[in-house]
Amino acid sequence: MKGVRFEMNGAAITVETLIAHGVTDVFGYPGGTVLNLYDELYGNSDRITHRLSCHEQGAAHAADAYARVTGRVGVVIATSGPGATNLVTGIATAYLDSTPMIAITGNVPTTLMGKDAFQEVDTTGITMPITKHNFLVKDVDQLEETLCEAFRIARSGRPGPVLVDIPKDVQVNEADFRGGQPLPDIPTPTANQQCLEEAAALINASERPYIYAGGGVVISGAEDLLRQFAESLDAPVGLSMMGLTAFDSEHPLYLGMTGMHGLPESSKMHAEADLIIGIGVRFSDRATGDTKRYRANTKILHIDIDDVEVDKNVASTASVLGDLKEILSSLIGMLDQRERPEWKGRAKKVRDEWGRAVMDYKAQDEHSFTPRRIIKTVRAHATDEMVVVTDVGQHQMWVAQHYGFKVPRTLATSGGLGTMGFGMGGAVGACVAKGGARTLLFTGDGSFHMNMAEFATAVRYGLPIIVIVIDNSVLGMVRQWQTLFFGERYSQTTLERPTDYVKLAEALGGSGYMVSDLAGLEKALNGAFASDIPTIIDCKIDSDEMVFPMIPAGGSFEDMIVERN
Amino acid sequence: MISTDTIQHFTISIIVVNRAGALSRITGLFSKRGYNIDTLTVGPMAERPGYSRLILASSGDEATKAQIIKQLRKLVDVAEAKTI
Numbered sequence: 058m059k060g061v062r063f064e065m066n067g068a069a070i071t072v073e074t075l076i077a078h079g080v081t082d083v084f085g086y087p088g089g090t091v092l093n094l095y096d097e098l099y100g101n102s103d104r105i106t107h108r109l110s111c112h113e114q115g116a117a118h119a120a121d122a123y124a125r126v127t128g129r130v131g132v133v134i135a136t137s138g139p140g141a142t143n144l145v146t147g148i149a150t151a152y153l154d155s156t157p158m159i160a161i162t163g164n165v166p167t168t169l170m171g172k173d174a175f176q177e178v179d180t181t182g183i184t185m186p187i188t189k190h191n192f193l194v195k196d197v198d199q200l201e202e203t204l205c206e207a208f209r210i211a212r213s214g215r216p217g218p219v220l221v222d223i224p225k226d227v228q229v230n231e232a233d234f235r236g237g238q239p240l241p242d243i244p245t246p247t248a249n250q251q252c253l254e255e256a257a258a259l260i261n262a263s264e265r266p267y268i269y270a271g272g273g274v275v276i277s278g279a280e281d282l283l284r285q286f287a288e289s290l291d292a293p294v295g296l297s298m299m300g301l302t303a304f305d306s307e308h309p310l311y312l313g314m315t316g317m318h319g320l321p322e323s324s325k326m327h328a329e330a331d332l333i334i335g336i337g338v339r340f341s342d343r344a345t346g347d348t349k350r351y352r353a354n355t356k357i358l359h360i361d362i363d364d365v366e367v368d369k370n371v372a373s374t375a376s377v378l379g380d381l382k383e384i385l386s387s388l389i390g391m392l393d394q395r396e397r398p399e400w401k402g403r404a405k406k407v408r409d410e411w412g413r414a415v416m417d418y419k420a421q422d423e424h425s426f427t428p429r430r431i432i433k434t435v436r437a438h439a440t441d442e443m444v445v446v447t448d449v450g451q452h453q454m455w456v457a458q459h460y461g462f463k464v465p466r467t468l469a470t471s472g473g474l475g476t477m478g479f480g481m482g483g484a485v486g487a488c489v490a491k492g493g494a495r496t497l498l499f500t501g502d503g504s505f506h507m508n509m510a511e512f513a514t515a516v517r518y519g520l521p522i523i524v525i526v527i528d529n530s531v532l533g534m535v536r537q538w539q540t541l542f543f544g545e546r547y548s549q550t551t552l553e554r555p556t557d558y559v560k561l562a563e564a565l566g567g568s569g570y571m572v573s574d575l576a577g578l579e580k581a582l583n584g585a586f587a588s589d590i591p592t593i594i595d596c597k598i599d600s601d602e603m604v605f606p607m608i609p610a611g612g613s614f615e616d617m618i619v620e621r622n
Numbered sequence: 623m624i625s626t627d628t629i630q631h632f633t634i635s636i637i638v639v640n641r642a643g644a645l646s647r648i649t650g651l652f653s654k655r656g657y658n659i660d661t662l663t664v665g666p667m668a669e670r671p672g673y674s675r676l677i678l679a680s681s682g683d684e685a686t687k688a689q690i691i692k693q694l695r696k697l698v699d700v701a702e703a704k705t706i
Contacts, residue, residue: 185647186654190698193642210698365692368685 067197067228068093071161072101074204074237080132082123082489083107084116086143088136089176090163093228095134108489108518110482111510113140117147118479118508119486121156121218122469126444126490128278130157130211137164138176141222142183146476148218149187153473154299155276157216159207160184166226167195180222189217197230205240213243215363216276245362248379248387255375257391259332259358265400266292267330269315269344272299272472273337273361273381280465282385283336284308289389291397292334293404295323297344298457299472300337306461312404316344317608318454321411321617322404324606328614329403335359337381340370341473342610350613360384411606411619426574428455428527431596434575435497435525436460438582442467444487445497448480448504451533454604456499478507481524485511488520495521495586502528502552509561515591516566523585524593526558531600540603540621551600558595567591627683631660636676636694637702640666644699648676651697657682657690673701 065073071094075083085107087095098107110116113135120131131151135144141162151158165174181193190210192203200223207219260266268290274283280303287294287310294304295315304311313320315327327333333355338344340359345351348371359366359373360381367376377384432455439445441463447453447470462468469487471479480500488496505526515522532550539547562569567590570581578596585592607618638644645664652659660679667673680690687705694703 181643182646185643185650363696365689365696369689372685 063234064231065234066093066231067200067223068097070197070200070232070234070237071204071223071228072097072105073234074201075132076101076104077237078130078208078239080130081105083132083134084110084119084123084486085134086110086113086116086136086140088140088163090137090165090225091134091140091228093225094161094163094223107134108485108514110485110514112508113143114147114478115482115485115508115511115514117144117160118150118476118482119489120158120160121147121151122446122483122486123490124151124156124158125154125469126466126487128276128466130159130208131486132159132161134161135163136176137162137180138178140176141178141180145183145187146474146478147482148184148220150471150474150476150479151218152187152189154471155216155272156218157211158218159211160218160220162220162222163228164193164222164224167224168226170224181220184220187218188220191220191222193222194227195224197227197232200227200232201234201237205237209240209243214245215273245380246378248377248384252375252377253384253387253391256358256360256377257388259356259375260290260334260388261393263332263356265329265331265397266290266334267327267332268292268294268334268336269297269327269338270294270300270303270336271297271338272303274300274303275465277337277362277381278465279337279381279385280304282382282389286385286389289392289394291395291401293326293401295319295327297338297341297472298470301457301470302462302465302468305463307463310401314457317346317610318458318604318606320458321606321619322407324608324614324617325407325411326403330355332356332358335361336385337361339366342370345371346608346613346616347611411617424575426578426596426598428452428598428602429459430575431525431527431578431598432456432459432499434578435582438586439497443495443497444469444491445499446470446480446484446487447498448500449475449477450501450504451529451537451602451604452499452501452504452527454534455527458604477504480504481508481511481515484522484524485514485518485520488515488522489518493520495523498522498524500524500526501533502526502530502554502556503532506554506556512562512567512591512593513565519589520591521589522591524591526593526595527598528558528595529598529600529602533600533602534604536600537603537607540601541607541618542609558593562591562593567593569593569595571595571597573597629681629683630687631679631681632687632705634678634680634690634694635702635704635706636678636700637667637670638674638676639699639701640672640674641699644674645676647697647699648694651693652680655689655693657686
């Protein structure tokens with residue numbers, strides 16, 4: 058098609074441009090102002106597959122998770138007005154976690170814009186602060202280049218969501234189509250040699266380096282170089298939650314997640330380091346706690362692609378900007394080979410001292426049905442390559458602490474925005490991205506109730522998703538804060554919902570199990586893994602389970618709480 | 623990085639593509655990130671058709687000033703941002 062020019066309407070230009078960008082799957086929900094676009098999808102269903110969600114939010118999370126597990130741009134389509142506003146949480150979720158996503162919305166005809174027409178909202182105005190960039194296309198002649206530009210912005214450098222708002226008449230009007238070919242990526246600046254030398258000097262002078270790596274490593278695909286870098290430095294590695302899957306959890310240098318709910322050895326050594334090497338991280342408050350105390354006795358080397366992150370949250374001693382793969386491979390050649398038995402040995406001492414923090418809080422004996430044991434039991438049934446999606450809350454932290462990831466991009470979880478309700482739509486997107494392979498969703502009873510309708514989407518498309526509901530009958534994470542900081546005044550966190558998850562699953566066309574012990578869970582997992590239909594396993598646990606360790610918000614590593622007083 | 627808590631006043635020159643919403647992106651950035659706008663003037667550039675120049679007076683410490691410039695440069699519609 059390259060070089061060919063012919064007239065097409067805006068809807069056809071949109072679909073052809075998506076296809077020219079290699080898009081094979083889109084998620085969305087039709088409506089009045091996207092009728093033309095959906096008509097075009099109807100005629101091209103052999104080239105591009107649209108999956109209908111139950112709610113636009115679910116479709117947005119699906120497109121987001123699709124992008125997270127593949128690294129490709131996820132695409133979501135919604136109508137104007139409520140369709141667009143229902144995307145907002147999904148777009149913000151993608152924005153905070155730097156996911157490449159294109160959101161295409163319809164809008165009222167340009168002749169009606171600004172007149173409060175039916176289902177009209179200022180979509181670009183609403184989404185301006187939560188997109189990497191957005192466009193309102195008022196002229197069909199600019200549609201093709203705008204869409205190509207949107208893809209380029211979404212995937213280049215630090216990725217992010219881009220919204221393209223296309224009024225109905227722009228979908229109807231005709232223009233020349235030039236093939237919709239992808240534009241080259243916006244180039245990433247090459248790392249500055251002087252910065253690399255400063256970084257290498259800092260690293261070589263360090264006695265107790267600590268590698269704090271994040272989501273940027275996964276986005277860049279720099280996992281292998283991170284391992285080589287850590288090995289040549291012989292330095293321990295802690296990951297932010299977004300960094301999970303960037304480092305093999307069974308590697309001897311791996312300490313575990315760091316930060317508010319990080320494992321004790323990871324967070325303590327983070328605090329004791331004389332040099333923190335932040336790689337693809339943004340020093341979020343959940344990872345650092347009080348920034349003044351965080352940087353008081355340490356030097357900080359910040360390596361990232363996005364220069365606004367340097368010195369934004371924590372002032373750095375030195376920084377290197379550019380693509381992580383390029384920077385890490387340059388740095389590896391500049392490092393003195395070192396062995397640090399004493400510094401590494403510190404991890405074991407911390408683990409021995411603080412190990413009880415990661416034990417099951419409410420465990421009475423080895424048979425108690427605790428979250429950690431649930432996660433470990435599920436893990437034993439799963440392959441290393443299987444994708445895990447989570448919702449947000451206690452269950453998410455337990456998965457982050459205990460699941461044990463080994464393969465990059467096998468976790469899709471809402472980090473920055475902390476979006477309860479991400480999970481079910483996310484699981485649909487992740488499962489589609491993996492060609493319908495078995496996908497696991499860990500959720501809580503609070504999160505699941507937010508967007509559980511998307512279970513029907515999973516059934517509709519025959520997606521073999523196993524939903525593990527860590528069901529404590531409360532909004533566990535908020536309750537935990539109420540327990541620890543609000544004198545056990547459980548304001549609106551006791552759910553008391555009589556939901557029967559087995560009947561719910563069956564009513565929506567899936568299957569379900571209710572379990573309250575490890576033997577029951579084992580049996581349910583055997584059943585679920587033997588079946589291809591979406592399955593819910595409702596795991597009843599104690600309402601007072603807590604996530605430990607915990608560093609209170611704004612606290613520091615020395616404020617770590619490891620048990621309820 | 624130079625870190626000082628001293629509040630200073632500074633002026634920024636921004637060249638922005640003449641596109642609907644471009645000014646809103648800049649003012650939105652300032653409100654979203656909690657930066658001050660003391661004064662703001664804007665007009666088309668005779669020497670560069672299709673672009674406008676904004677002169678913006680702001681205040682903050684050294685770190686804030688550096689962040690403002692970097693955040694502005696990150697906006698897709700901003701062609702240039704510097705303190706003058």
